Amino acid sequence: MTVGETDEHLAERLANAAGEILLDLRASGEFVDKALGRVGDARANAMLMDELRAARPDDAILSEEEKDNVARCGVSRAWIVDPLDGTREYSEGRSDWAVHVALAVDGVPTVGAVALPGLGLMLTSGSPTPLAPANAPLKMLVSRTRPAAEAVYVAEKMGADLVAMGSAGAKAMAVVRGEADIYLHTGGQYEWDNCAPAAVAIAAGLHVSRADGSPLVYNCANPYLPDLLICRKELADEVLRLAGEFVVE
Numbered sequence: 113m114t115v116g117e118t119d120e121h122l123a124e125r126l127a128n129a130a131g132e133i134l135l136d137l138r139a140s141g142e143f144v145d146k147a148l149g150r151v152g153d154a155r156a157n158a159m160l161m162d163e164l165r166a167a168r169p170d171d172a173i174l175s176e177e178e179k180d181n182v183a184r185c186g187v188s189r190a191w192i193v194d195p196l197d198g199t200r201e202y203s204e205g206r207s208d209w210a211v212h213v214a215l216a217v218d219g220v221p222t223v224g225a226v227a228l229p230g231l232g233l234m235l236t237s238g239s240p241t242p243l244a245p246a247n248a249p250l251k252m253l254v255s256r257t258r259p260a261a262e263a264v265y266v267a268e269k270m271g272a273d274l275v276a277m278g279s280a281g282a283k284a285m286a287v288v289r290g291e292a293d294i295y296l297h298t299g300g301q302y303e304w305d306n307c308a309p310a311a312v313a314i315a316a317g318l319h320v321s322r323a324d325g326s327p328l329v330y331n332c333a334n335p336y337l338p339d340l341l342i343c344r345k346e347l348a349d350e351v352l353r354l355a356g357e358f359v360v361e
């Protein structure tokens with residue numbers, strides 16, 4: 113524990129440490145395929161839980177890899193953590209995976225760190241970087257393995273190119289980094305998949321919402337949070353209109 117450490121610094125330090133664990137484990141060759149993902153998830157989670165409990169004993173924690181306790185809902189400050197987002201891609205030796213460490217305060221994604229260890233990058237809500245100009249043609253990110261039909265529809269209507277990528281964090285950060293312009297997902301996700309990405313994207317000045325335009329709310333009793341839109345602000349109205357149009361068709 114670092115005395116007097118800010119929430120921003122804690123999130124970044126822990127996301128970085130989990131990324132190191134995951135990179136070292138993969139490089140060791142001790143595990144492969146699904147076992148590599150399973151062990152990586154467990155080891156990164158164990159470190160994150162130990163560190164968070166020591167550093168912030170009064171805060172609640174929600175982790176993909178930890179048994180949930182709904183008592184957390186009565187606590188204002190909740191750390192929402194995905195020790196390894198894009199487990200499949202990590203196990204396959206790819207670079208599109210992430211570590212998410214976020215702090216939600218009264219349901220709002222307030223602090224976030226998203227490590228992209230495979231790319232040697234760390235993006236945080238504490239030190240946002242300026243947005244690059246939009247891509248021409250526009251680029252729309254979708255899941256490699258389960259692209260949302262709404263996203264494919266919206267991309268086609270907007271003349272945007274589809275870019276398939278693993279990991280919610282990697283996709284959200286591709287928008288923050290200017291590699292793409294829109295990340296629209298529907299059909300399933302959990303709070304840990306998108307809380308830290310949402311916090312970083314908000315700090316970067318992007319539009320962040322549910323796919324119907326309503327706010328993303330965290331630390332809910334049911335952590336299922338199945339859809340989101342992260343995009344350049346000037347594109348949000350059109351994406352939301354088209355996504356709504358798809359639903360009613």
Ligand SMILES: Nc1ncnc2c1ncn2[C@@H]1O[C@H](COP(=O)(O)O)[C@@H](OP(=O)(O)O)[C@H]1O
Nearest residue numbers: 196197198199255258278279280299300301305
């Ligand atoms: N339909 C769905 N239902 C539940 N989780 C989903 C989902 N689609 C994506 N996810 C989760 O969102 C993350 C990013 O997925 P994708 O790469 O397909 O975009 C993955 O997290 P994990 O790797 O932490 O399990 C994945 O499990």
Ligand SMILES: [Mg+2]
Nearest residue numbers: 194197198305
């Ligand atoms: Mg995840």
